[in-house]
Amino acid sequence: MADKKSDWKETTWVSPSNIALIKYWGKHGEQLPNNPSLSLTLKNSVTKTKLRYRRLDEPVPDSEDLKVAYWFDGERNEAFERKVANYLRRLLPEMPYLTSLELEFQSTNTFPHSTGIASSASSMSAITLCLVDMEKKMGLRKPPTQDLSRRASHLARLGSGSACRSVYGGWVTWGEDGLLPDSSDRYASPLEQDIPEQWQNLRDAILIVNSDRKKVSSSAGHGLMSNHPFAEGRYRQARKHLNCMMLALQNGDEKTFVEVVESEALSLHGLLMTSSQDGLLLQPESLQIINAVRAFREKTGLMVCFTLDAGPNVHLLYRDEDKEMVQQFIQEELLPFCENKQWIDDEIGEGPYKEEIK
Numbered sequence: 001m002a003d004k005k006s007d008w009k010e011t012t013w014v015s016p017s018n019i020a021l022i023k024y025w026g027k028h029g030e031q032l033p034n035n036p037s038l039s040l041t042l043k044n045s046v047t048k049t050k051l052r053y054r055r056l057d058e059p060v061p062d063s064e065d066l067k068v069a070y071w072f073d074g075e076r077n078e079a080f081e082r083k084v085a086n087y088l089r090r091l092l093p094e095m096p097y098l099t100s101l102e103l104e105f106q107s108t109n110t111f112p113h114s115t116g117i118a119s120s121a122s123s124m125s126a127i128t129l130c131l132v133d134m135e136k137k138m139g140l141r142k143p144p145t146q147d148l149s150r151r152a153s154h155l156a157r158l159g160s161g162s163a164c165r166s167v168y169g170g171w172v173t174w175g176e177d178g179l180l181p182d183s184s185d186r187y188a189s190p191l192e193q194d195i196p197e198q199w200q201n202l203r204d205a206i207l208i209v210n211s212d213r214k215k216v217s218s219s220a221g222h223g224l225m226s227n228h229p230f231a232e233g234r235y236r237q238a239r240k241h242l243n244c245m246m247l248a249l250q251n252g253d254e255k256t257f258v259e260v261v262e263s264e265a266l267s268l269h270g271l272l273m274t275s276s277q278d279g280l281l282l283q284p285e286s287l288q289i290i291n292a293v294r295a296f297r298e299k300t301g302l303m304v305c306f307t308l309d310a311g312p313n314v315h316l317l318y319r320d321e322d323k324e325m326v327q328q329f330i331q332e333e334l335l336p337f338c339e340n341k342q343w344i345d346d347e348i349g350e351g352p353y354k355e356e357i358k
């Protein structure tokens, strides 16, 4: 039967990336983290995904044949489409009806192409939010889901661990820990703690040192933790850091905040560097930026600190009230170390949202 345009329905979600202060590095089982993590959800670095969906006349005979297409920036992206199809197969125990649907995703990112930033957190959380919304609209889940964000977080985790944190805005934790009420390895939760004023409006300047794609994929990197000689010490350190961070937030202790954030970033890279030759991701310019940030903090006494993802780019965290001084410092002293003087001006954000159809 020929396609009827009226059969298609759609939903569009905008979902942000996040930057971890306490890093998730090492996992087991079905995307379960080996230690709790804590992140800030960003505002400007987002993925926008439209899902078009319709029922098939007959379910596909085999899960290998799921009907899915993925378009990125207006072009079919077959590599990512395979990743999405694998993800959907992993969701089948939770969403068995996916075999009876045809799905078409159309995505765009706000981060410039030339920065090499490809966030699985924003893309996987946007896809999942669309699916959970579709499930609700079509009445496919019985009994209906009460807490859509929790369901989306739980399912997004199966696509990419860090994506489960992007479902919420602000400060977010993921992973079971005695200090965090209602915490779970299966889904993230907003941090239930009053954040002192000085950290409520944090900004994140993402300094692009190199835009090449990562040499180590996150999944391969997590895998290298299984036989890593430092693994147990690292998981203990992450829990201790979380403890210190919670106390620092309670007491407004900026010194501890900075120490924990920077130590987490360097620990991640210590683990990377000692797990494989490809794990040496920091570049001379990354270290020059780190040294300049520390010297600037020493000189001005401002609360500025750096963190890192699994790559050479440096995230500079600072307070909104210090924006003018810090951005002048970025322009004058840090951009010379950035590739084509590129950086992304981001800040803490309120989390994903649905774009209503006009």
Ligand code: DP6
Residues within 6 Å of the ligand: 019, 020, 022, 023, 024, 025, 031, 037, 120, 159, 160, 161, 162, 163, 218, 219, 222, 268, 309, 310
């Ligand atoms: C260094 O979430 O990308 O950014 O679960 O394999 O998709 P997968 O890994 P991913 O790992 C993120 C690691 C990190 C730290 C963090 O975000 O906590």
